[in-house]
Amino acid sequence: MIQNGYLIFEDESFLDSTVAKMNALRKNGQFCDVRLQVCGHELMAHRAVLACCSPYLFEIFNSDIESHGVSHVTFEDLDPEAVEILLNYAYTAQLKADKELVKEVYSAAKRFKMERVKQICGDYLLSKLDSQNAISFRNFASSMGDARFLSQVDAFIQDHLLEVSEQEDFLKLPRLKLEVMLEDNLTLPSNGKLYSKVLNWVQRSLWENGDHLERLMEEVQTLYYSPDHKLVDGGLVIEGHSEVFGGEEDHLQFVQKKPVRESDQRQMSCSSSGSLSPSNQAANAPKQTARREWKYIASEKTASNNYLCLAVLDGVLCVIFLHGRNSPQTSPSATPCLMKSLSFEAQPEELEEQPLSPMHYARSGLGTAALNGKFIAAGGYNREECLRTVECYDPKEDRWTFIAPMRTPRARFQMAVLMGQLYVIGGSNGHSDELSCGEKYDPRTDEWTQVPELRTNRCNAGVCSLNNKLYVVGGSDPCGQKGLKNCDAFDPVAKTWTNCASLNIRRHQAAVCELDGFMYAIGGAESWNCLNTVERYNPENNTWTLIAPMNVARRGAAVAVHAGKLFVVGGFDGTHALRCVEMYDPARNDWKMLGSMTSSRSNAGVAMLGDTIYAVGGFDGNEFLNTVENISVGGNVSLLTHLKVSSLKPYSKVRVDKHLSWLFVSF
Structure with missing residues (x-):
């Protein structure tokens, strides 16, 4: 076609042909000037192509501009198959990943700052979201720091908490069991307000009392909902009057600050991962610990005065079981001894x-x-x-x-x-x-x-x-x-x-x-x-x-x-x-x-x-x-x-x- 004295020709097959040839060159290692070392696997590519697709790699290549040889970039925490999928996308604009690899592709795309790919993978995962995988998806979204993905998973959990609570992943979560004593004329507040009080109580226990989250979860904790709508330790309310709230060792356990025992010291030194452990400096450095996540996610009333909640406590996804009941001081025993x-x-x-x-x-x-x-x-x-x-x-x-x-x-x-x-x-x-x-x-x-x-x-x-x-x-x-x-x-x-x-x-x-x-x-x-x-x-x-x-x-x-x-x-x-x-x-x-x-x-x-x-x-x-x-x-x-x-x-x-x-x- 001749237009205004110019010859104009559009070859519709050229782009596809060129892309295919470039990808073939990559796979054959021809003219490649960058090697990606991914968990022991070596993947060859061309810096110019990768720099156009990945802002992260562009920054790396740009800082190494003096290098005239082959660049080496090492990744020890990415899946080689997922990186290969991203390389194919970079050369062909086609993303093709097995459903079992989508999370790994998402993780690699996040590292490479390939936002479009990350969004596509996130949308795919959300389309597969159900009660069975909700907890694992939430853990993944949290680890990726994806607020959009995380908010949609949390919204799903809020609507389907009881179904989610029956799944294996939910049953494996750490759990905190609470029993809240109530005066006869008091009722527990609505779920959101109730659990904001629970989160505040846990924070006080960790920061002020020097407790550890693991220790709080070992036994049922007894709390008292006061007439001024505060949630406090049962032991503080009944100090000197323990007969009022008498309980059983695995059902009513008063919270108290305990000295660190030798077995605790041994356990803390051996637990390097400490997935449940708050910072050992929590009591002395609350500002540092406060930066960790505390979040109420969802709750349901499962029976009369029984509540189930999913929350993030000090950065740990946890289940909270709460049972409210009248104080024995104002309510007689339901089963007297008849003696x-x-x-x-x-x-x-x-x-x-x-x-x-x-x-x-x-x-x-x-x-x-x-x-x-x-x-x-x-x-x-x-x-x-x-x-x-x-x-x-x-x-x-x-x-x-x-x-x-x-x-x-x-x-x-x-x-x-x-x-x-x-x-x-x-x-x-x-x-x-x-x-x-x-x-x-x-x-x-x-x-x-x-x-x-x-x-x-x-x-x-x-x-x-x-x-x-x-x-x-x-x-x-x-x-x-x-x-x-x-x-x-x-x-x-x-x-x-x-x-x-x-x-x-x-x-x-x-x-x-x-x-x-x-x-x-x-x-x-x-x-x-x-x-x-x-x-x-x-x-x-x-x-x-x-x-x-x-x-x-x-x-x-x-x-x-x-x-x-x-x-x-x-x-x-x-x-x-x-x-x-x-x-x-x-x-x-x-x-x-x-x-x-x-x-x-x-x-x-x-x-x-x-x-x-x-x-x-x-x-x-x-x-x-x-x-x-x-x-x-x-x-x-x-x-x-x-x-x-x-x-x-x-x-x-x-x-x-x-x-x-x-x-x-x-x-």
């Missing part, structure tokens, strides 16, 4: 001082069992840390001695004897991690060895032996938000786990035992609410059946078996640690209230030695215990249904008709 009409006071002349030796360690959430005429107490919490030590009590010598410690520190587990060996399964290691590992103790060699792991991590599960198999019943889900219906059986000969019929009701912290060829799951909690329901498992037809309920709803209770009866001891009723005891008679299918222990005990351990039931350790609402008390039931268990022993002095023993004796030992 006032059964009072029996010991006569002074019947008291006889007779102390027993306490355990070396205070323990709550421990595992206990009777083995070869001895009482075994393993693991548990002692407020300071999770234990792996194991103590053995000889009733003939009234002496506690140590046997080989467990391989893993653990608490919130139960222990059972199977084929002459002790088995422990699951539990918690004290660092907000539920365990799937198990181990067994051989008394002949005084050694613990590993057993095959559970299929899922689980704590607060019931464990007992039945028909030469080990059963694990219920327990907490990975978030600790609700109980499980799962029941699994372990064959020690085949060394395999199999599924059994599920419970009728979700349960964690249930007392589990075997009696006359049946297995019983007693009480526990479904989520926050304590249960008085009881189920019985028949191994012949693999079914669970609900039987008569207890008189008192309780979780964290202990159970012993004697003379064809079940004895359920202590526990926690949702407000108080309990002293009361009740007995189940399977022939009559009913429960009778018995005498009370001297101490309230939740998450204690019991075992039967001869005609005597021993109760050890636990949490009384204020202290972690190493005390021991026992009841000698003898041959006439029916006497217990009409008696209560109360107001016993420390180091005293009361005898009633030679069939009943409570013995309390103080430490």
